Amino acid sequence: MPMLPVLAPAIAVILATNPPATPQKPATDEYHGTKVVDPYRWLEDWNSTEVQEWSASQNSYAREMLDALPNVGAIRERATALLSVSTPSYGSVGTFGGQFFAIKRQPPKQQPFLVVMPSPMHPDKERVLVDPNTMSDHGGVSMDWAVPSPDGSLVAVSLSKGGSESGDVGVFEVATGKQVFEEIERVNGGTAGGSLAWAPDSKGFYYTRYPRAGERPEADMDFYVQLYFHELGTPVEKDRYEIGKDFPRIAEIVVECLPAGPAKGAVLVSMQKGDGGEFQHYRRSPAGEWTQLTRYEDRVVQATFAPDGGVVMVSRLNAPKGKLLVLDASAPTLAKARTLVPESEDTLADEFFEASNLLATPDVIYAQYQLGGPSEVRVFDYSGKQLAKPALPPVSAAHGLTAIGGGKVMMSVGSYVSPTAWMVFDPASPATLAKAPISSQYPFSFDDYEVVREFAPSKDGTRVPVNILRRKGTALDGSGTLLVTGYGGYGVNLEPGFNGGRLALLEQGVVWAQANLRGGGEYGDRWHREGNLTNKQNVFDDFAGVVAHLQKQGYARPERTAIEGGSNGGLLMGATLTQRPELLGCVISHVGIYDMLRVELSANGAFNIPEFGTVTDAAHFRALHAYSPYHHVTDGGKYPPVLFLTGANDPRVDPMQSRKMTARLQAAGARAYLRTSMSSGHGIGTALSERIEQQVDVQAFLFNTLGVAYKPVK
Numbered sequence: 001m002p003m004l005p006v007l008a009p010a011i012a013v014i015l016a017t018n019p020p021a022t023p024q025k026p027a028t029d030e031y032h033g034t035k036v037v038d039p040y041r042w043l044e045d046w047n048s049t050e051v052q053e054w055s056a057s058q059n060s061y062a063r064e065m066l067d068a069l070p071n072v073g074a075i076r077e078r079a080t081a082l083l084s085v086s087t088p089s090y091g092s093v094g095t096f097g098g099q100f101f102a103i104k105r106q107p108p109k110q111q112p113f114l115v116v117m118p119s120p121m122h123p124d125k126e127r128v129l130v131d132p133n134t135m136s137d138h139g140g141v142s143m144d145w146a147v148p149s150p151d152g153s154l155v156a157v158s159l160s161k162g163g164s165e166s167g168d169v170g171v172f173e174v175a176t177g178k179q180v181f182e183e184i185e186r187v188n189g190g191t192a193g194g195s196l197a198w199a200p201d202s203k204g205f206y207y208t209r210y211p212r213a214g215e216r217p218e219a220d221m222d223f224y225v226q227l228y229f230h231e232l233g234t235p236v237e238k239d240r241y242e243i244g245k246d247f248p249r250i251a252e253i254v255v256e257c258l259p260a261g262p263a264k265g266a267v268l269v270s271m272q273k274g275d276g277g278e279f280q281h282y283r284r285s286p287a288g289e290w291t292q293l294t295r296y297e298d299r300v301v302q303a304t305f306a307p308d309g310g311v312v313m314v315s316r317l318n319a320p321k322g323k324l325l326v327l328d329a330s331a332p333t334l335a336k337a338r339t340l341v342p343e344s345e346d347t348l349a350d351e352f353f354e355a356s357n358l359l360a361t362p363d364v365i366y367a368q369y370q371l372g373g374p375s376e377v378r379v380f381d382y383s384g385k386q387l388a389k390p391a392l393p394p395v396s397a398a399h400g401l402t403a404i405g406g407g408k409v410m411m412s413v414g415s416y417v418s419p420t421a422w423m424v425f426d427p428a429s430p431a432t433l434a435k436a437p438i439s440s441q442y443p444f445s446f447d448d449y450e451v452v453r454e455f456a457p458s459k460d461g462t463r464v465p466v467n468i469l470r471r472k473g474t475a476l477d478g479s480g481t482l483l484v485t486g487y488g489g490y491g492v493n494l495e496p497g498f499n500g501g502r503l504a505l506l507e508q509g510v511v512w513a514q515a516n517l518r519g520g521g522e523y524g525d526r527w528h529r530e531g532n533l534t535n536k537q538n539v540f541d542d543f544a545g546v547v548a549h550l551q552k553q554g555y556a557r558p559e560r561t562a563i564e565g566g567s568n569g570g571l572l573m574g575a576t577l578t579q580r581p582e583l584l585g586c587v588i589s590h591v592g593i594y595d596m597l598r599v600e601l602s603a604n605g606a607f608n609i610p611e612f613g614t615v616t617d618a619a620h621f622r623a624l625h626a627y628s629p630y631h632h633v634t635d636g637g638k639y640p641p642v643l644f645l646t647g648a649n650d651p652r653v654d655p656m657q658s659r660k661m662t663a664r665l666q667a668a669g670a671r672a673y674l675r676t677s678m679s680s681g682h683g684i685g686t687a688l689s690e691r692i693e694q695q696v697d698v699q700a701f702l703f704n705t706l707g708v709a710y711k712p713v714k
Contacts, residue, residue, distance in 0.1 A: 017065065019672070020057040022663040029597070032618045036597060036631065040663045044598070044656040046648075051659070055676055058662065062643075062673040069700040074712040075504070079695045082444060082500045083688065084108050089420065089440040090123070092356075092402045092410065097152020099174070100404070101129070102438065103143070110139025110687040114146050114157065116174060120410060120422060120436045129177050130157050139687025140679065144188045148174070149202035150259035154232075156196050156205060158188040162649045163681030165190045169207065171232065181232045184239075186210040190651025190682070191275065191607040192225050192250070197257035200264050204231040206242060206255045222603060222651070223249045227269060243269060243282060243290055250274040250607050254352060256305055263309025263329055270303055272352055276610020277301060277491050277528065283311070283332055293327070294334055299525075300325070302350040306360040313337070314350045314358065314367075321524035322348030324367060326382070340384045346371055347524040349493060351399075359401040359409060364427055366401050366409060370493055372465045372523055373453075373516040377401065377411060379427055388430030390423065395451045395467065397495035398423075410436060414497045416469050417446040442500055448472055449506055451496075456515075456549030459541035462530075465516040466546045467496065468555075471506060476554030481510045481706050482561045484547050488517030488539035489568035490611055491528040501695055507713050508703065511555050515546040517572075533613045534623040540575040547576070547583050559585040560706050564698070566590030566683065567653055568611075574629030574661060577639060586705040587642040588698050591653050591682050594661035596628035597621075602654035630661055639670040643701045645694060647680035673701075 027041040045051055066072075084107040091103035091112070100119050104126075105112040111133050117126040135141040144158035144167040153174055158167035167188030171181045187207050188194030196207045209228045211221050226244030230236065244251065252272040258264055267284035273296065281293040281303045294300040299317035306312050309329035314322050324341035327333065341348075347370035351357045357368035364387065365380045375397045379387040392398055393415055400412035400422075407428060414420045419440035423433045450472050455463040466484075474480065483505060487494055494516055505512055516522045519531025519539040531539040543563075551561060561584055565573045570592015577587050597615050599605045613620030625631060633639075642665060646658040658674055665672035675697060680686045686694075703710050 017061070019061055019666045020054070022054065022666060024667070031597070031615050031621045031625070034621075034625070036625070038595075038598075039667070040660045043659040043663060044654075046656065055659065055674075058659075058674040059676050062675045065673055066675070066697045066700060069704045071703065071710040071712070072696065072700050074710065075700050075703070076692070076696045078504050078507075078713055079501065079692050079699070082503055083692050083695065085443060085500065087441045087443065088123075090422065090438040092120075092400050092412065092422070093146055093148065094402050095119075095404055096148035096150060099148075099152045101146065101148050101155065102126075103146065107688055109133045110689060111142050111685070114143065114155065120404060120424075120438045123438050127177075129155065129174060130172050132159060135159070136161070138679070138689065142685030142687075144194065144685070145196075147196045147198065147205075149198045149205075150200055151202045153202060154180070156198070156207075158194055158196075160188065160685060162679055163647055163683070163685045164649045165651050165681060165684055167194060169196065182230070182234075182236055184230060184236055186212065189222050189225070191604050192222065192252045195254045197255045197267065198259070199229075199257060200259045204229060206257060206267060208253050208255070209239075219603070220249070223251075223606070225251050225253050227253060227255060242267075242284070244271075247271055248273050250609075252352070252607075258305050258307075258309060261307050261309055263305075266305070266309055268303060268305055268311065270352065274607045274610040275490050276532070277525075278610060281311075281313075291332075293332065298334060300334070302352070302358060304358050304360060306365075307362045312340075312358065312360045312365055314348055316525045319343035320526040321346065322350065324348060324365070324380070340365070340382070341367070341380055341386075344369075347521065347527075349375060349521070350491075356400045356402070359403065361403055361407070361409070363407065368399055368401070370522050370524075373467060373494060373514075374496055375399070375493070377425075379430075387427060390425045390430070390433050393418070395453055395496050397497065399495070414495070416451045416467065416496050416498065417449055419498050419500075440498075442498075444500060444503055446503065446506075454549070454553075456546040458518075458538070458545040460538070462518065462538075462542065464518075464542045464546055465522070466550070467514045467516070468550070469502065469506065469512045469514075470555075471509065471511075474511060474555075478551075478554050478557050480554075480556045480560065481508070481708055482513065482550055482556035483510050483564060483702065484513045484515065484543075484550065484561070485564050485569065486515040486517050486543050486546070486572055487565065487567075487569040488515075488519035488531050488542065488572060490519070490532075491521035491525075492568075493521050504695070504699060508708050508710060510702075510708070511550075513546070513550060513555075515543055517542040517546075519568075532611050534619055536612065536623060537627055539572060540579060540627060543572055543576055544580045544583060547580070551583070558583050562586035562588065562702050562706060564588040564590075565592070567592065570594070570653070571596075571629070575627050577642065578629045578632040578634075579627075581637065581639050584640045586640050586702055588645075588702065589642065589658075590645045591647060591650055591655075592644070592657060592661070593653055594628070594657050595630040596624040597631070599657075602656070604652055604654070630664055633661075633664045633668050633670075635668045637668055637670070639665060639668070639672075641671040641701075641705050642673070643698065644672065644674045645698070646674070646676050647682060647686075648676055648678045649681040652682040
């Protein structure tokens with residue numbers, strides 16, 4: 001069938017407008033004997049008035065196009081209805097001092113907020129504790145994280161502004177909600193994040209500390225994170241240094257402290273070198289002595305305390321899919337570690353900043369296993385025997401493991417077609433999995449839609465999983481509309497999860513597909529390593545293979561196919577655009593990376609070197625240059641329309657990446673548009689109103705460009 005002609009006149013008029021002029025000011029670099037010309041180096045300097053004026057003109061150009069698209073009003077009405085559902089949803093923090101703390105999201109409030117209740121069974125008795133929505137207009141302040149004290153009397157909260165993720169920690173009294181004691185600046189950051197752990201007596205805490213003014217050069221202010229201890233009621237200037245002076249510049253730290261038990265007061269520090277999956281671990285005895293437990297070459301990728309003071313670890317040494325180790329409390333050294341659970345066919349998952357996939361209770365250990373995207377939770381006793389596990393729905397994911405007392409645990413279970421449910425599991429009654437009252441509800445139904453999981457061949461024959469969300473009875477005759485997304489990096493697992501906003505696509509007949517590409521961790525360490533550093537091209541081949549497979553299966557033809565991704569997934573969009581434009585009818589890329597030769601020179605760029613490599617290494621340079629999207633735009637090339645979205649406050653990916661890629665594509669004759677939000681960053685902490693407007697722009701652009709005959713939904 002030919003492409004639907006309904007919106008062809010709108011496309012011709014709206015997309016034919018000439019973009020603002022962008023002068024070329026070539027700069028030439030030489031890498032290992034290769035000269036590379038950069039025509040838009042000048043767009044890197046955000047402090048330049050000329051760059052700011054250029055960005056404003058590009059925003060106006062994009063807005064002129066976006067605001068003139070058909071059906072914007074109806075699309076906004078539907079997006080608002082789907083994303084502003086007043087039914088609450090909860091993210092778990094945990095039980096402290098006999099009270100349950102949770103992060104609550106309840107539109108139309110712009111930001112999530114912290115609540116406290118007697119237990120997760122009684123949200124009817126919850127009380128708002130810390131609400132960032134009252135601290136600024138239009139959702140400008142967001143909560144990075146919250147950590148209650150062991151006795152439940154206080155909570156430390158990291159708050160940041162405008163999506164910057166630059167968080168200062170305030171202490172709030174649980175009984176009154178009032179802020180008390182001292183405020184500590186620069187505890188949380190972008191890529192390096194932040195962490196905090198209370199001392200057992202609830203009178204102080206360990207926290208990550210970024211450099212203060214005058215301690216480091218300006219270029220190092222978001223690096224060299226160290227661990228300090230603060231005693232409540234004392235000057236911050238007198239805080240005690242603990243560890244970190246010998247850590248690398250790109251250290252990322254997570255801290256944990258045992259609140260009770262025979263090793264009460266022991267501290268565990270996990271340190272990752274950048275974002276490449278290399279870790280070292282350190283233990284502080286209750287007496288204050290620090291001991292290094294692991295080194296990078298030990299390949300221990302996660303660690304957490306057992307209640308008795310032992311340490312449970314995920315190791316990938318000679319076990320690319322992971323094995324579970326236990327260091328006994330009496331001899332917490334890696335040399336005396338015992339293998340509790342050996343490597344299996346499935347992948348023992350690991351997390352860093354949110355280590356909610358591994359939970360050690362007095363009697364059993366809960367561990368999340370990856371099944372190539374979907375996941376499950378397995379239960380082991382301390383002899384390594386596997387016990388009955390929670391029975392989860394197909395193509396779903398379970399995480400957020402939280403002990404709630406009485407030997408029971410709670411976990412978040414999500415799928416593509418049902419809202420996130422908090423399920424309570426009791427190992428004494430494993431056949432029963434009860435839904436907690438804090439589970440999410442959603443008034444709009446996904447009953448007409450289904451999930452199909454297929455495998456697509458990559459260029460080298462690798463079978464790549466793809467999860468397809470579609471209307472039941474979808475005809476596979478090539479007449480449909482398809483949106484494909486992916487990520488493929490940093491060992492990140494793309495798991496099934498619910499997003500009510502997707503309904504706006506499905507209602508218009510769009511088939512939505514998510515690929516589990518190499519570079520992620522869905523199949524363990526090897527899956528990650530086959531998609532990073534000099535193997536990064538495999539990720540792009542995987543994604544192109546998925547798109548081609550779906551088209552061959554009859555979901556859509558190229559002119560009715562869109563791709564969408566963000567951050568490292570934005571790099572995926574740029575590479576697919578420049579390498580396989582014939583597969584695509586539309587590209588939407590959020591906060592992406594495109595000039596791979598300049599990534600490491602941005603303020604945050606050094607964190608990415610362990611994942612992407614560095615131009616100072618000849619082999620890395622050749623790989624980076626070979627796929628760098630910015631350097632492979634061809635003048636006169638036939639590229640589909642592209643919408644770039646970025647946030648001016650992004651601490652993770654410099655917005656200059658989007659500026660330069662937009663300019664280069666426009667110079668090549670492509671229809672490229674750049675939407676810059678001045679009130680958001682990388683996406684973390686983005687206000688509800690901005691998220692709605694982003695969805696409106698993306699969907700209006702997609703529907704119009706692919707020729708979808710929009711049908712308003714009531």
